[in-house]
Amino acid sequence: MALKHMRTPSILDREVKRGSTEMLILALVEDRPRHGYEIAKLIEQRSDGVLQFHAASLYPLLYRLEKRGLIQGHWVERPSQRRRRFYKLTKAGQEILKEHRRTWKEFFAALDRVAGINPA
Amino acid sequence: MQDWEKEIREALSQLPLRPLREAEIVEELSQHLEDRYEDLLVQGYAEDEAVQKTLSEFRQNEMIRDLRGLEHAFSEPVELGQEPRSSLTAGLWEDLRYAFRMLLSQPGMTLVVIVTMGLGIGVNTTMFSSLEMLAFRPFDFPNQERLVTVGERQRETSFARGSVTPGDFADWQKQNQTFEELVAIKSSYFDFSNASQPERLSGNFVSAGFFTALGTHAALGRTFTAEDKKISTNQVVVLSDGLWRTRFGADPQIVGRSVKLNEEIYTIVGVMPKNFHYPVDEGQLWIPLSPDSSDRSRRDHYLRVIGLPRRGVSLTQAGEDLNRIAVSLQSEYPDTNRGREVRVVPLVKDATRGVRVAVPFMFISVLLVLLVACANIANILLVRAAARQRDIAIRLALGASRLRVMRQLFAHSLVLSGFGGFLGLLMAYFGIKAMRGMPQDFSMFIPGWTKMGIDQPALAFTLVLSVLTGILCGLIPAWLGTRVELNQVLKNDGPSILSVVQRRADIGPPEYDPKSL
Numbered sequence: 001m002a003l004k005h006m007r008t009p010s011i012l013d014r015e016v017k018r019g020s021t022e023m024l025i026l027a028l029v030e031d032r033p034r035h036g037y038e039i040a041k042l043i044e045q046r047s048d049g050v051l052q053f054h055a056a057s058l059y060p061l062l063y064r065l066e067k068r069g070l071i072q073g074h075w076v077e078r079p080s081q082r083r084r085r086f087y088k089l090t091k092a093g094q095e096i097l098k099e100h101r102r103t104w105k106e107f108f109a110a111l112d113r114v115a116g117i118n119p120a
Numbered sequence: 121m122q123d124w125e126k127e128i129r130e131a132l133s134q135l136p137l138r139p140l141r142e143a144e145i146v147e148e149l150s151q152h153l154e155d156r157y158e159d160l161l162v163q164g165y166a167e168d169e170a171v172q173k174t175l176s177e178f179r180q181n182e183m184i185r186d187l188r189g190l191e192h193a194f195s196e197p198v199e200l201g202q203e204p205r206s207s208l209t210a211g212l213w214e215d216l217r218y219a220f221r222m223l224l225s226q227p228g229m230t231l232v233v234i235v236t237m238g239l240g241i242g243v244n245t246t247m248f249s250s251l252e253m254l255a256f257r258p259f260d261f262p263n264q265e266r267l268v269t270v271g272e273r274q275r276e277t278s279f280a281r282g283s284v285t286p287g288d289f290a291d292w293q294k295q296n297q298t299f300e301e302l303v304a305i306k307s308s309y310f311d312f313s314n315a316s317q318p319e320r321l322s323g324n325f326v327s328a329g330f331f332t333a334l335g336t337h338a339a340l341g342r343t344f345t346a347e348d349k350k351i352s353t354n355q356v357v358v359l360s361d362g363l364w365r366t367r368f369g370a371d372p373q374i375v376g377r378s379v380k381l382n383e384e385i386y387t388i389v390g391v392m393p394k395n396f397h398y399p400v401d402e403g404q405l406w407i408p409l410s411p412d413s414s415d416r417s418r419r420d421h422y423l424r425v426i427g428l429p430r431r432g433v434s435l436t437q438a439g440e441d442l443n444r445i446a447v448s449l450q451s452e453y454p455d456t457n458r459g460r461e462v463r464v465v466p467l468v469k470d471a472t473r474g475v476r477v478a479v480p481f482m483f484i485s486v487l488l489v490l491l492v493a494c495a496n497i498a499n500i501l502l503v504r505a506a507a508r509q510r511d512i513a514i515r516l517a518l519g520a521s522r523l524r525v526m527r528q529l530f531a532h533s534l535v536l537s538g539f540g541g542f543l544g545l546l547m548a549y550f551g552i553k554a555m556r557g558m559p560q561d562f563s564m565f566i567p568g569w570t571k572m573g574i575d576q577p578a579l580a581f582t583l584v585l586s587v588l589t590g591i592l593c594g595l596i597p598a599w600l601g602t603r604v605e606l607n608q609v610l611k612n613d614g615p616s617i618l619s620v621v622q623r624r625a626d627i628g629p630p631e632y633d634p635k636s637l
Contacts, residue, residue: 037155054177060186
């Protein structure tokens with residue numbers, strides 16, 4: 001994942017990536033199963049192009065989450081279409097996502113108290 | 121149209137992926153790149169630019185490094201008709217597990233076989249442990265290899281006396297040129313009066329140099345000095361570890377205390393180490409032998425003599441030296457010493473001569489017991505192998521090698537012998553413990569009796585014996601059990617793996633387990 005149009009220090013860039021990408025993917029497959037390109041596209045769209053996910057970094061992460069049992073992938077075939085691999089959130093993934101959200105909320109609340117940053 | 125798959129395959133070629141897994145990743149990623157390419161075209165990019173941008177985005181990250189830790193290493197596919205590993209140990213663990221299951225499925229038979237093996241191995245281990253100690257390692261003296269016993273022999277009758285006269289001993293001691301130490305021992309009993317009730321103790325008078333010759337030092341206090349042998353000085357005694365513990369409560373301040381022995385006062389000067397037992401196992405004390413200058417009898421044989429030849433002096437040279445003296449004594453005292461010679465024998469050999477004679481007979485006896493046990497067990501295992509002949513035939517028909525099936529049968533007998541060996545070791549341990557507890561009147565005259573136990577050689581012996589027993593018991597069943605006529609056996613009716621498989625097929629298909637793929 002990359003932060004587009006931002007001169008972010010590299011360390012912060014890595015920290016933000018590490019802490020947030022997992023949560024972003026889990027959150028996007030929370031409502032319904034999605035395939036990899038859809039996930040990447042949604043991240044870019046919903047962040048107004050600030051966040052971008054390319055295939056080379058997205059799929060290793062998807063496979064890692066699948067290996068950890070947080071998401072589950074399955075091939076779906078539809079008439080006159082190439083089959084696609086969709087990922088859905090597992091029960092363990094739901095727990096982790098809940099934990100991620102709580103942590104990030106606390107983090108932003110702390111930032112807000114100190115520096116007056118309102119994530120909303 | 122751009123060949124995304126080729127690009128992805130080239131990138132993935134660095135990873136040892138399973139073919140199926142690689143195909144999945146290629147399919148998924150190529151679809152992603154195609155979607156991205158089409159999006160870029162929609163956004164207004166020219167075809168070439170869209171391709172270049174898609175590829176540059178795909179190449180910019182270290183995907184291979186990320187995937188390397190995630191994906192399982194791919195091993196070579198199993199070639200049908202061949203074992204994936206040809207080593208002899210391949211599948212050994214499965215064989216052992218199968219053997220355990222077989223044993224548990226028939227506990228009665230297993231128990232009978234293990235107990236039979238345990239008895240056979242236990243008797244052999246007991247015999248090995250005791251005889252190995254009694255016949256070859258009865259002592260632990262530092263100078264053991266050089267120590268000899270010296271006795272007298274009548275030339276005409278070849279009658280060998282174990283004991284020596286005081287007169288002859290005195291002359292040997294004075295005139296010999298080959299011994300560092302020549303020591304006389306006189307065993308005796310002592311009335312011990314310090315306790316509330318008088319007690320009789322066995323002990324030994326020993327001449328100067330006794331402890332020096334054996335190379336053993338006191339654990340507490342000292343042994344004898346040159347002064348101690350003078351009769352005019354205070355009489356001294358050295359105690360055995362056992363006496364010190366049982367009669368004096370292992371008192372560390374015991375040295376210097378007095379005890380009354382045979383109505384005379386002796387000063388305790390030392391306590392010997394726990395494992396020091398000589399000349400008899402249950403000797404409880406040692407007192408300096410003060411030769412009475414008036415006692416030069418050449419008729420009364422009551423001294424036992426041991427010697428420590430000087431370094432470099434052979435047994436023959438030591439014997440020749442003492443016989444030279446004996447010849448001069450023959451002419452000097454013809455009435456008593458006519459035809460009297462000296463014989464010098466290694467101490468260990470002399471002390472164990474009785475046991476050594478019995479060793480082969482005793483070992484043959486117990487080995488026969490084990491062989492009979494093995495024959496019975498082999499018979500039981502053969503019957504079992506015959507009952508499984510149909511199963512064996514099916515395995516052979518499916519492609520298992522005869523060696524592989526034989527190994528499984530061997531694993532069965534080896535597991536049995538392993539348990540049998542363990543049981544035998546326990547039996548030997550308690551058997552030897554019981555032997556050591558035999559009455560002292562019997563055991564005290566057998567050097568090494570109190571040392572008997574299960575030590576490293578005994579453990580090694582049991583291990584080897586257990587393996588050999590397992591091989592011996594499993595050999596015939598494995599050989600005969602796998603000599604089957606496949607057609608003949610498979611045509612016969614009877615319970616077998618096949619019938620079990622058939623019954624399972626009637627119940628329904630096995631549950632699908634994706635992990636098994």
